[in-house]
Each structure stands twice: as structure tokens, then as C-alpha cells.
Amino acid sequence: MFDRDLYLATQRQRVESALDGWLPAEADEPTLLHRAMRYAVFTGGKRLRPILSMAAAAACGAKEERGLRCGCAVEVLHTYTLIHDDLPCMDDDSERRGQPTVHIAFGESTAVLAGDALQALAFEWLTMVTELSRWSVADLVRELAVAAGSHGVVGGQVADLDLGTAAPTADQIAFIHLHKTADLFRAALRMGAMAANATPEQVEALTRYAVQLGLAFQITDDLLDAPIAGSAPTEATCLSIYTPAEARQRVTQLIADAHNALMGMDNSGVRPLAAIADFIPLRGH
């Protein structure tokens, strides 16, 4: 019997230790910047993206540790996007997970720069992935750079901010969910597989899994955001085009598709990925 909660807790602890060991120390100059970077990274996230990278490596028959470094790269890149999204000129959020956001705690200029430095750090970490045979560091860097850039996460955020006050169309919602959320899930899974020297077929299967999972994750997020009175509106919530019941049905379908994507891969190796897929509709914030 696979114990999903124990698995997620164990993997999360592994990620926390790795991030703590790999991030620049607070005592390193410039100390204010490094404190801000660490503050942003250690805010109680579930570490789903690095856990997915490790699970992808395991699903391809390698040790899960092979996915840890690129998974942590995705995590610090994701962290930088949250810091910048929270800025006064963006969503202007003063709290994240019950804590002051980085610009509230450290000032706006330090928040911008901590984000900038975390993006650079993500790419630096990818150069530390070793023992690659079928894929190269260049493949990993391209994967993350495209997911992070103007056709990826940043493009999704621009489209989100660009919505204005008119009700978004289904196409706009799909574009934003795909790029703001699914692109980094995709990079996390694909890079974990590449770091495990996966076959192109394995990478392809995990890509399909990743996109379904990312979209399901974002819809679940929208459902979680919806009923909280007084919370900031989610800019591009799918609940402007679906009823909650329709949204839940869509999640169910996406999770089924994610499971289908794993068919044909080795059964025992994909068990964590299957368990994570089932966890997505159940998760809290």
C-alpha cells in the first residue's frame, strides 16, 4: 500500500533540506538580499514542483534524487514569479500564506532584486546536474528558459494583467492557465525525466501528464479561492466561465487524462505520480 501523505511529507522534507543547503547563506554579502531570497523560498509551500521532478526521475527508472536539483531550480524560479506577482505594480498583495510578502518585509527594491537573483540562481543550479547521457544541460536550460520567458510564465502573467475589467473569454483563461501554471509543471516533469536520461517516449508521456496536472491544479486553485469572503479576486479564475460543478467535473476529467498519460510506463515507477494526480483535487491551499 502506497502511503501518499507519508510520501509527500518525506519528499517535501528532502526538498527543504536541499534548498537550505544550496541557497546562499544569510551571512553571505549582500546579507539583506540573501535574507530576502531565503525568506521568500521558505514560506511553507508544498514543494509540489520539485516533488514532481523527483517522481518523474523515479518513473523513468532512476533514483528520485536525480530530479532534485532541477526540481529545486523550478522551485526557486516559481518563487521569483510569486515575489514579482505580489509587487504593488502587479497584484499588490501584502500577505502570502499568512506572512508579509517580500516587498512588505524587505522593501520594494529588495523584492525586485531578490526575484531577479532567484531567476539567475535557477539557471546556475541546472548547470550542476551531472551524469547526463541522452540529454544535456543545454536541454534543461532551454526547457526552463522557454517555460519562464515571454512565451511561458511571463507571457501568462502579462495576459492575466491585461484582462482588465471585462469578463475573460474561455480562450483567455486557457492561455493564462497554460502559461502561468502548467508551463512550470511541464518543465519540472520534463527536466526530472531528462536528468534521469529518459527515453523521448517517456519524456513525451510525462509532458502530457504534466499539462493535465497543471491545468487541474489551477482550476482547483480557483475553486479554493472562490468561497473566501473578502479575499482578493483571482484575476483569471475559470469560475467566470464555469460553474463550480462544471469546474470540478473538468478537474476529474483532467486527472483521468493525467492517469491515461502514464499508461505504458512501468507500473511501480509511476505510483507516486499517480498518487500526486489523485491528491490534486483534494489539496488545500
Added chain:
Amino acid sequence: MFDRDLYLATQRQRVESALDGWLPAEADEPTLLHRAMRYAVFTGGKRLRPILSMAAAAACGAKEERGLRCGCAVEVLHTYTLIHDDLPCMDDDSERRGQPTVHIAFGESTAVLAGDALQALAFEWLTMVTELSRWSVADLVRELAVAAGSHGVVGGQVADLDLGTAAPTADQIAFIHLHKTADLFRAALRMGAMAANATPEQVEALTRYAVQLGLAFQITDDLLDAPIAGSAPTEATCLSIYTPAEARQRVTQLIADAHNALMGMDNSGVRPLAAIADFIPLRGH
């Protein structure tokens, strides 16, 4: 006889064409973001960093084109740092080279995001450097990531903003000049050499040249900024620790040291680098 002005004009035109061909088209979605990215990149810069990458490749016996892609990566990374430095929460500049800064022309959120996307693009471009034998894309990415990160450009900017109103010490000025300016010169020269499959000795010589040149460049910048009445104060000008005459003497010494660093390399190959060194104290804004 080496015609420096013709050389610089020709190389600059090559860089402009490459950037124009490689940057995402304005018509690409999201168009606002891509227009902002192009606006920021095409503001009449001298393209010194990519010219240095090409000159480094030539100095190592390769075709100068081999340094073009990584040089352009440094250029768009440099551009992103200028966009973010100009933001209201940083230096709050409304003009750069006589044009409205990106946040004035496109709004603050688009400026932050255009900078973020240009950083990602810089790393994507490094993955397109081919025909490497002695060095790898991983070496290039590490080089740029370290130069760009919390121990490089971003660290220098934090130290600069951190100066406050007290007169800076010589150590503080040296730290800021080294990281805000010299680190990207260093990356431009080293990556151009690596892309040309340079020997470690060649890379080492060009590293010494780069640091002297970068420091001379920044002191010249401080001298150029000084006499303009009503201009914004340079945060960490070396003129708070040197007289103008001392600063000019320091530039002369640094340029001599840069020439010395080139000794032992092939004579005809380093001619452009020698000419660029002599150009630094003469240049305008």
C-alpha cells in the same frame, strides 16, 4: 592600419541585425510584452558587450561570429538590469538616452515583466551556441548566471541602493563597480572565448583584460556623469573618493593593465581588443 571607428560601427551593425532577427517579433503574443522588450533593447546603445564577445572569439583564433550569440545574451541581460534599475522603486529614472524609460512608456508592471523575460531569453540564447569542444553550454550558463546573480550584478545593485546618504568608502565603491559593471564585461569576454574553444590560458588572459576594462569603463562613466548640471547623482561615483585628475590617472593605469593582459596572445588577433581598450577613456555616453 586598424580603423577603430569603422570596426566599432561595423560590429555594432552586426549586433543590431542579430538582435533584430533573434528577439521575438512584435506581432507575437503577448504583443505588448514583446514591444516593450524590443523598445528596451533598441535604445541606441554602443553594444560594447557583444562586440567584446566577438573580439574575444577573434583573439582566440576563431571567427568573430562565434562570439555573437553569447554576446547578444549578455546584451539582453544587461538591458533587463537597466529596465529594473530605472523602476520607481530603484533609481526612478524617467529617461534613458533621451527616451522615456520602459516603465514610463509601457507601465510599471510591463517593465518588470519585460525585464524578467529578457533574463530568461539570455539563458535560452546560450543554449543555441554550437560546435563547442573544450567548453560546454553548461560552462556558458554558469558564467552568465553567476555574473547576473546575487554575487554579481544583482549583488552590486543591492550594495549601491544600500549606500544611503553617508559618503561611500573606497571598498564599497570597488565592490559596486566590480559587480555592477565588471562582472558582465568579464562574462562577455570569457563566454566569447569559450564559444571559440579557447585554451584555459587564453580565457585567463581575457578575464584579466575584462576586469581592468570594466573598471575603467565605470570610472569613465562616473567622469562623464559628473559635470552635467541637474543630472541625477550617480549613486556610487568614484568621484566621492578620487579627484577627477586621480580618476583619469586610474583609468590610464587600468587601460595599461588591460593591454598587459593581452601580452602573450597572438598579436594580430588581439588588435580589436587593444583598440577597444584605447577607446574606453575617449568614449561619450
